[in-house]
Amino acid sequence: MTRAAFALLLHTSSSIRLLVLALIGLAGLGWFVVEAGTSSAREHLRYARDLREIRQVDAELGAAALARRLGLAEDWHGADAHLARMGELLEDLGRVPDFLTGSEMAAVRRQLDHYTALQIDKRTVISALRVLLDAPPQNGGAAEAEADRLLRQLLALQTAREGERLVESYTDGYVASQTRMNRHRVLLVLAALALGAYLLLTALRLRAVSLTVSKAHADLQEHAAALGRAEAELRLYATVFTNASEGMLITDAHSRIIAANPAFSRITGYSPAEVAGRSPALLNSGRQDAGFYRRMWSTLASRGKWQGELWNRRRDGSIYPEWLSITAVPGEGEGADGQPCNYIGIFSDITERKxxxxRILHLAHHDPLTNLPNRALLNDRLSQSLLQARRDGRGAAVLLLDLDRFKTINDTLGHERGDSLLLEICARCRRVLRDTDTLARLSGDEFVIVLPDATTADVSADTARRILDAIALPCRLGEHEISITASIGIALFPRDGGDESTLLRNADAAMHRAKEAGRNGFEFYTEDMNTSSLGRLLLEHQLRGAAERGELLLHYQPKVSAADGRLGGFEALLRWQHPELGMVAPGQFIPLAEESGLIVPIGQWVLEETCRQQRAWLDAGFDVPPLAVNLSAHQLAQPDIVATVAAAIECHRLAPGLIELELTETMLMRDVDRTIRTLVRLREMGVRLAIDDFGTGYSSLNYLRQFPVNALKIDRSFVSDIGSDGAEGKIAAAIVGMAHSLGLDAVAEGVESEAQRAFLQMHGCHQLQGFLIARPAPAREIERFLSRRA
Incomplete structure (x- = not known):
């Protein structure tokens, strides 16, 4: 190694060390920025939370004292708890966040001291009021007057206003600290940018040094291998020409063939001897015109090379596509005028590639299962149909078809049978449609039909009816014969949209309206559909985080014994108190939660809140029966559902028998084997299980015997059928009898009349639930209900 190369190496090592040190410094700056922001945010959240809570506790303390004075509270337990919490919060607020400056902290502490003094005064007044109210009644008029005076003194204390000032004092300090922190961050960012620039300059210097060293090394190697490489190249060229898989031709300056390799013979069928001295034009297939070859020779003359795709003819007359590259070899030596002395052509048969x-183009535009056009090809065909309709001044229609309850078939019979059903549906639709119509599959069980010359709505309606009739015919899948229906939404061009996306979107909205109308039908698009869909979308967006914002709450509806009216349990019912819309009906937001997947975290919140409320009632001394919680299909499908239920029960120190889970028939039948395993584990834990809305699903008696449940809940639709004379109650009576034969409790939902109660009691129904017994109510009203029954 030369002395210059050694010096370059030493310089490179030094630069690498500097680069590493700079990277460590940059990482340290980043850590400092992140850590400083995290610490201040954590302290701010703690202090702000305590400020909010102390104001709430202060208000509740005054309310508790007022309630005791007015006789609304029997004891001072509530006031004592608020006084204790007030002391804890004052002590906590004494730890002012250290990101404030000395003067800011002093201002907060001064205000806190003033607030603390007022709280001490409030505590003194409450103590005096307590002594006066708890003392035996003496001199009633004077005592009452003194109590009123103390209460007025308590209410006159400006703790709420001083609490606001304390918040304002802290807020001023916090805003100032954030301003300082942002200023420091800007300085740190500038330092980081300067360090980054230094890193960039160092990297560029390293690259320049590396290139210099590499070039010196390459020069040495090149001088050593020059002679050997020339000899090896000659042998290599001969080997490549002979063994190449591509066909090769060498011609002279007049395009006469002077050499051809074996691959040329294998591809074209001509031997080298047959083509020697002839023009490559003997391979011409006639598919390219004379203009094509003029452009090819013009490119060769100007650039010295040409490549492209063309069609040639083999010796046996068959035509094949090939990729051809032609290179002009200029003449060398004295007398050469720069004109080509040879041409080299290299080509390959691209039949398989074509x-x-x-095949790839077909797959890119067609559904792999049904071979129908996919979304990409549909958009192209729909675009062409709309272009033709505009040009001819006529209409077109887009029909969006979705199979009803197809997921149930997939879940119960398997995806293979589901695919067979899709193929049968496609075949039926093709028989109804014309050759000019387009049938495409968007995804899953969703199809689109384009009618390019649907001049009137009647044409679209007639097509939709014939498709629905064809789909509704029974279909045999293996040993099963099933019937399925579909819902179709129709959007007309140009009335319902002038482009592809608008028509598809409006047809989708119409399809959803058809499903809401009862399925197995079709609907034309109207403008109010998108408005309704937008409303559902906004409501779904607002539902996210509703639990965290405290908007969700539970109401509880009692269940009583049909025989003697004793309380047998409660069902927890979810409610949404929207800040603007008020109380949102469960039928509006629970389906949205199920469709969007929000039902899983919401269901988790309901389970946790139910367990918490059960523990609160037990701690208050109430003898509370089991609380029932509705479990959604999405929750039951979670692999950790058993562990989730066990954790909620254990966290609140409940006996498992105090929690009952209600599941619908349809939910239980989706994956029977897995469902049975899950239910067995829940029962082994001690949790009660009930089948909700029994009679509206499709469970078989064989499976029903295997489900380890405790009760069947009769759907309210069967209870409402019971007339004033007990007529039309046959299904309810049959379910009660079935429950008795299986050793299960029968619970009737929706009991609203004395006639229904008498009928169910006569047939041996175990428990009743409904407006006749009690309406769902919040926890506080339930506590009064429990107190009256104690």
Whole structure:
């Protein structure tokens, strides 16, 4: 190694060390920025939370004292708890966040001291009021007057206003600290940018040094291998020409063939001897015109090379596609005028590639299962149909078809049978449609039909009816014969949209309206559909985080014994108190939660809140029966559902028998084997299980015997059928009898009349639930209900 190369190496090592040190410094700056922001945010959240809570506790303390004075509270337990919490919060607020400056902290502490003094005064007044109210009644008029005076003195204390001032004092300090922190961050960012620039300059210097060293090394190697490389190249060229898989031709300056390799013979069928001295034009297939070859020779003359795709003819007359590259070899030596002395052509047979491209193109535009056009090809065909309709001044229609309850078939019979059903549906639709119509599959069980010349709505309606009739015919899948229906939404061009996306979107909205109308039908698009869909979308967005914002709450509806009216349990019912819309009906937001997947975290909140409320009632001394919680299908499908239920029960120190889970028939039948395993584990834990809305699903008696449940809940639709004379109650009576034969409790929902109660009691129903017994109510009203029954 030369002395210059050694010096370069030493310089490179030194630069690498500097680069590493700079990277460590940059990482340290980043850590400092992140850590400083995290610490201040954590302290701010703690202090702000305590400020909010102390104001709430102060208000509740005054309310508790007022309630005791007015006789609304029987003891001072509530006031004592608020006084204790007030002391804890004052002590906590004494730890002012250290990101404030000395003067800011002093201002907060001064205000806190003033607030603390007022709280001490409030505590003194409450103590005096307590002594006066708890003392035996003496001199009633004077005592009452003194109590009123103390209460007025308590209410006159400006603790709420001083609490606001304390918040303002802290807020001023916090805003100032954030301003300082942002200023420091800007300085740190500038330092980081300067360090980054230094890193960039160092990297560029390293690259320049590396290139210099590499070039010196390459020069040495090149001088050593020059002679050997020339000899090896000659042998290599001969080997490549002979063994190449591509066909090769060498011609003279007049395009006469002077050499051809074996691959040329294998591809074209001509031997080298047959083509020697002839022009490559003997391979011409005639598919390219004379203009094509003029452009090819013009490019060769100007650039010295040409490549492209063309079609040639083999010796046996068959035509094939090939990729051809031609290079002009200029003459060398004295007398050469720069004109080509040879041409070298290299080509390959691309028949297989062309076939593969055709297959890929087909797959890119067609659904792999049904071979129908996919979304990409649909958009192209729909665009062409709309273009033709505009040009001819006529209409077109887009029909969006979605199979009803197809997921149930997939879940119960398997995806293979589901695919067979899709293929049968496609075949039926093709028989109804014309050759000019387009049938495409968007995804899953969703299809789109384009009618390019639907001049009137009647044409679209007639097509939709014939498709629905064809789909509704029974279909045999293996040993099963099933019937399925579909819902179709129709959007007309140009009335319902002038482009592809608008028509598809409006047809989708109409399809959803058809499903809401009862399925197995079709609907034309109207403008109010998108408005309704937008409302559902906004409501779904607002539902996210509703639990965290405290908007969700539970109401509880009692269940009583049909025989003697004793309380047998409660069902927890979810409610949404929207800040603007008020109380949102469960039928509006629970389906949205199920469709969007929000039902899983919401269901978790309901389970946790139910367990918490059960523990609160037990701690208050109430003898509370089991609380029932509705479990959604999404929750039951979670692999950790058993562990989730066990954790909620254990966290609140409940006996498992105090929690009952209600599941619908349809939910239980989705994956029977897995469901049975899950239910067995829940029962082994001690949790009660009930089948909700029994009679509206499709469970078989064989499976029903295997489900380890405790009760069947009769759907309210069967209870409402019971007339004033007990008529039309046959299904309810049959379910009660079935429950008795299986050793299960029968619970009737929706009991609203004495006639229904008498009928169910006569047939041996175990428990009743409904407005006749009690309406769902919040926890506080339930506590009064429990107190009256104690």
């Amino acid at each position: 076939e593969a491209e055709a």
